[in-house]
Amino acid sequence: MTTLAPTDSVSLRQAARGLACRNCGAAYGLLPIHACAECFGPLEVAYDPAALAAVTREQIQSGPQTLWRYAPFLPVGADPATRVDLGAGLTPLIRADRLAAELGMRRLWVKDDSANPTHSFKDRVVSVALTAAAQFGFDRVACASTGNLANAVAAHAARFGLSSVVFVPADLEAGKVVQTAVYGGTLVAVSGSYDDCNRLCSELAETDEFETTAFVNQNVRPYYAEGSKTLGFEVGEQLGWRLPAQVVVPMASGSLLTKVDKGFRELVAAGLVESSPWRVFGAQASGCSPIATAFEQGRDVVTPVKPATIAKSLSIGNPADGPYALDAVRRTGGSMAHVSDAEIVEGISLLARTTGIFAETAGGVTVAVLRRLLDAGALDPAAETVIYNTGDGLKTLDAVAATARPTFTIAPSLAAVRGIGLIA
Numbered sequence: 073m074t075t076l077a078p079t080d081s082v083s084l085r086q087a088a089r090g091l092a093c094r095n096c097g098a099a100y101g102l103l104p105i106h107a108c109a110e111c112f113g114p115l116e117v118a119y120d121p122a123a124l125a126a127v128t129r130e131q132i133q134s135g136p137q138t139l140w141r142y143a144p145f146l147p148v149g150a151d152p153a154t155r156v157d158l159g160a161g162l163t164p165l166i167r168a169d170r171l172a173a174e175l176g177m178r179r180l181w182v183k184d185d186s187a188n189p190t191h192s193f194k195d196r197v198v199s200v201a202l203t204a205a206a207q208f209g210f211d212r213v214a215c216a217s218t219g220n221l222a223n224a225v226a227a228h229a230a231r232f233g234l235s236s237v238v239f240v241p242a243d244l245e246a247g248k249v250v251q252t253a254v255y256g257g258t259l260v261a262v263s264g265s266y267d268d269c270n271r272l273c274s275e276l277a278e279t280d281e282f283e284t285t286a287f288v289n290q291n292v293r294p295y296y297a298e299g300s301k302t303l304g305f306e307v308g309e310q311l312g313w314r315l316p317a318q319v320v321v322p323m324a325s326g327s328l329l330t331k332v333d334k335g336f337r338e339l340v341a342a343g344l345v346e347s348s349p350w351r352v353f354g355a356q357a358s359g360c361s362p363i364a365t366a367f368e369q370g371r372d373v374v375t376p377v378k379p380a381t382i383a384k385s386l387s388i389g390n391p392a393d394g395p396y397a398l399d400a401v402r403r404t405g406g407s408m409a410h411v412s413d414a415e416i417v418e419g420i421s422l423l424a425r426t427t428g429i430f431a432e433t434a435g436g437v438t439v440a441v442l443r444r445l446l447d448a449g450a451l452d453p454a455a456e457t458v459i460y461n462t463g464d465g466l467k468t469l470d471a472v473a474a475t476a477r478p479t480f481t482i483a484p485s486l487a488a489v490r491g492i493g494l495i496a
């Protein structure tokens with residue numbers, strides 16, 4: 073019997089088999105396409121279950137301290153030399169006992185994905201999408217973005233010498249504009265919404281000039297989306313190879329939520345965790361809640377809205393994965409809720425003062441929705457719960473600038489300190 077070296081073993085190879093239509097099941101190769109030629113349904117990467125089942129916990133644990141430890145579960149990047157990798161992933165899972173106590177919960181964790189190279193979870197999807205783009209031979213990368221994707225695309229392109237063109241709404245937060253422009257790609261501010269930027273990109277993709285451009289959330293979207301699964305995998309691993317009973321996930325297009333659920337399903341199918349039930353909960357801002365509103369009204373169809381909220385990173389009025397997010401939440405017995413801008417600001421400050429984590433507005437949405445779901449009795453306060461913080465508070469300072477102020481402003485004298493009561 074011959075023993076294979078770990079790098080030769082079949083289990084470390086990628087298990088991706090091809091693309092499959094989520095509506096009709098039509099099968100395609102691993103190509104730079106995102107829509108089914110038969111029914112226009114979205115395409116998703118399909119894997120060989122036997123190859124995934126051969127992956128062991130030890131193999132994953134001996135991998136890099138990044139999302140690429142899950143390379144066998146990703147469609148590209150089997151060879152480390154091909155990865156467009158800034159070190160995204162394996163972010164902290166933080167036990168949040170003080171937040172739990174304040175909310176009357178028993179066991180609560182925050183998966184803090186602000187701890188990524190450009191301070192949001194978008195580094196995961198971009199690392200995978202740009203690895204695919206490079207493999208397909210595209211000479212330029214582009215995207216429409218609500219902000220965080222722009223940051224991540226510009227940074228990854230800069231490190232790997234790729235040319236980038238990023239389209240964002242002109243009213244984006246200053247922090248996100250600066251954090252994109254600084255990396256030196258082309259940044260186009262569009263006087264319109266994210267949905268306008270996205271439609272513009274679809275039109276551009278049809279032009280001769282953009283024929284050899286990878287649109288991160290269009291022609292390579294199936295690859296992009298797989299990066300989000302690693303937020304499910306890592307939680308399973310960091311809990312000691314088991315699944316939480318409940319997760320609360322912020323939704324823009326709804327993709328991340330569906331992929332956390334897919335990540336859990338793949339961990340179970342691969343035999344890496346015991347099968348145990350989990351419930352998925354979705355969070356949106358009331359100023360842009362097309363998915364949560366459809367859930368509330370018991371509808372399958374997601375009606376587009378015009379966003380008006382401080383949670384700009386979640387401001388997708390026409391969410392591509394909305395119906396799939398509804399499916400995942402309904403199938404697992406979860407729920408959805410949406411919260412006002414005032415509740416978002418309160419959510420940011422509650423998380424900050426109980427965990428030491430400063431979240432951007434999307435994190436405020438998630439914490440406020442957690443509270444809302446507890447109040448409504450939709451979420452079990454006794455069950456193990458993980459909430460996802462997907463972006464850093466320094467990106468959206470304006471949201472809290474009015475409330476997060478110096479407690480006192482004084483002259484540099486003991487008399488002044490006495491005046492504010494800190495000494496007698």
Ligand SMILES: *Cc1c(COP(=O)(O)O)cnc(C)c1O
Pocket residue numbers: 192193194220221322323324325326327328329385386432434435462463
């Ligand atoms: C993009 C984004 C999300 C969710 O995105 P989906 O489109 O639903 O996958 C969540 N939080 C932040 C901070 C984001 O930038």
Ligand SMILES: [Zn+2]
Pocket residue numbers: 093094095096097098108109110111112113
């Ligand atoms: Zn189809």
